[in-house]
Amino acid sequence: MKLRKSYLAIPLSITLLASAGGAVSAHNLEPAQPSVETPASDLRSALGHLLSEHAYLAAEAMRKGAEGAKDFDAAANALNDNTTDLTAAIESVYGKEAAEQFNQMWTNHIGFFVDYVKASGSNNQAAKEEALNKLDNYRSDFSKFLEIATGERLESSSLADGLQMHVNQLVGAFDSYVQGDYEKAYQYERESIHHMYLVAKGLSSAISDQFPEKFHETMAVTPAADLRAHLDHLLTEHAGLAVTAMQNGIDGSEDFEASANALAANTKDLAAAISSVYGDEAGQQFEGMWSEHIGFFVEYVKASGANDEAKKEEALKNLDGYRAEFSKFLETATDGRLKSDALADGLQMHVNQLVGSFDSFAAGDYEKAYDQAREAYAHMLNPAKGLSGSIVDQFPEKFANKMPAEMPTTGMGGTAEKDMSAEMLLAGLFAAAGVTSIAIRRRMNQN
Template sequence: MKSYRRFAGVVSVALVGALALTGCSDSDADDKNESGQAATATPAADLRAGLTDLLVQHVYLAGIALKTAVDEGGNLEAPTVKAAVTTLDKNSVALSKAVGSAYPEAEKPFLESWRQHIGFFVNYTLGKATGDQAMVAKATKDLNKYRTSFGQLINSVVPELPADAVADELKPHVNTVYAAIDSLVAGDGKVFAKLAVAASHMPHTAEILAGGIAENKGLEGAADSDAAELRAGMTYLLDEHVYLAGIALAQAVSKGGDLEEPSVQAAVAALDDNSVALSKAVGSAYPEARKPFLESWRQHIGFFVNYTLGKATGDEAMVAKATKDLNKYRTSFGQIINSVVPELPADAVADELKPHVKSVFVTIDSLVAGDGKVFARLYAAAHHMSMTAATLAGGIAQNKSLQ
């Protein structure tokens, strides 16, 4: 959780800068505020946020694909498994295109390498699930070799990133995904929390990669600035919110809507940990907003649960009420944010949440219908969060004069 701790610290330290503004003229304060907002949108900050978005999604989509495969008894040809793997591969392609936009010659080898390491995780999972220790050992060996070759690949196009350092940076990724897989196969109820831990390492990996690329390409801004840190941190937590919400809702539907079932409760607990982390991030800069933010955020998750249960049981009145409640929530949430960040108009914040609510509705509809599109729908829903993160980070950076 190193990246989250620094993120929370950044917005907390920003309070000192905000207080210092009281000694500035109005025009000086306006200039600093405008530069603070712009600092979250530099090419370097864009790059870091984009890589954070894609890498966090990689972990969750990989976890979902592996869980789906285990649920299907290891049958990789099952329609649900193929659908999950297809969505995971879309993320891999998106990552390769992000690399290729800066280094065209690296796009193809990056994609081949990235796909290969996903295959090694699949082999590790199948080996664990079937008790094939030789398969597990080979997959572990392959992943160790992959870290080395991936480091060499990145270093070949970004000399500012030493091959050994890149390989070492991947150790937490590999080890935490192992832990999530082990928990998944063991059925010990900790898989959702373990997956969240695995995802928590990705923002730091994104920071390392973005820093090297930004230096190599001479991008404007700094990938490790406070403003870039804020935006990346918001991107991570909001992406995670969508995936953990989707996982919890899917788990609830698979268990017939029994919210007391242990696996459902475990998924909900992982989701609530994310809600608490979001509230702490907000509260580190705006202490008075932490409690109302958490109450509001938890409430909107409850409305999504009601929408899901209504859809699953054919209770149209329940669906209608949940829809109405979520529309009201957008308004009240906008008011909460505006009360502490005047730079973000309440109506604008409420409007920014429209894509989030609608895309989650579409995901839930697909989940309940069992039309095979739920993984792609969840991926689309998560994509909206990077825009929401950019909006919120820009307003906070402007309010706190982050650079």
């Protein structure tokens, strides 16, 4: 596969290096007021973005390989670009030599997945087993690499368990797809995306503990950082699944319904997050508007398939109307902390990225389609940071830092089993928030 320029590598390196630079001062310590914007939280978000995108692109590339799809090379190239960005992240923390080691091992493990796909296509059971054996050896080598790199803050045995889960999820998604169990395939894919956010939690916690002065003595695992990561996960996943469903729609793929169901399940999870903060009625309003905007994308896909320019324009017009309504909803819900004008601009970017990726795909420009898909995935980190920051500012007492100071030893998942989860934090907010969905609706009507 040809070497391609990775457009995210430089910005990510700058982000991590900026977090790692500067002298420590009193105002750089963990803030008295909880915040989603700290150097360690930024690190966690950046790693969560790239690691989860790896899982998403790997699942997509394996599926495209099984189909013999025309866009397989472009999907594989996007996965390679993601590896370049991850390598840049490692280099910005641990240096060039460590980055080269990382890149070699990470690239090899992607190759072993490709070997598995090829062996499945030729019904070569021995070759499939060989690929799995190589992935098993990779688990051991890569776990030792991370244990050493983090000064044994992450334990190789726990890391290996986390890596096995990663292998099981991607292989499970691929096997289910080949067997025609599309619902199960997308369930595995969603699990793999979520799992990589836990990997980012453990790795960012270890790095920020290893270099406290470089991350201004802030922690990657706090209630506020958990909330940001939770919204990072769901919103980036929305973008990825929307791209997949739109591609499947224009292709008439057999797994279109399953991909649409996965997207709908993501919507349910997002609505549950909103409900737990602002109440059930607000959650229902959110789900109605969010589902409607997905429907407008579906209408655009259908109109494109029918070469109906008028219907395409109508779908875009409907998306424009959604932007205004949804922006007003969020401004009201956050008591003006999020501004509707800025929100509308961000939503237009979201629309442009998804429509642009789809149009490029439909036109056969697959490289551009995947570049735009990656932009759409990355862009959703912005609303996640804005919304989580507004919620924490609204209810600071609910996000006071009560996390343990000692390092996790559970490996790639961090302290996921012991920590208060973002879902639990959100669930506790509703009882004491003092902001009801009825009040939100009233304020919206008054505006």
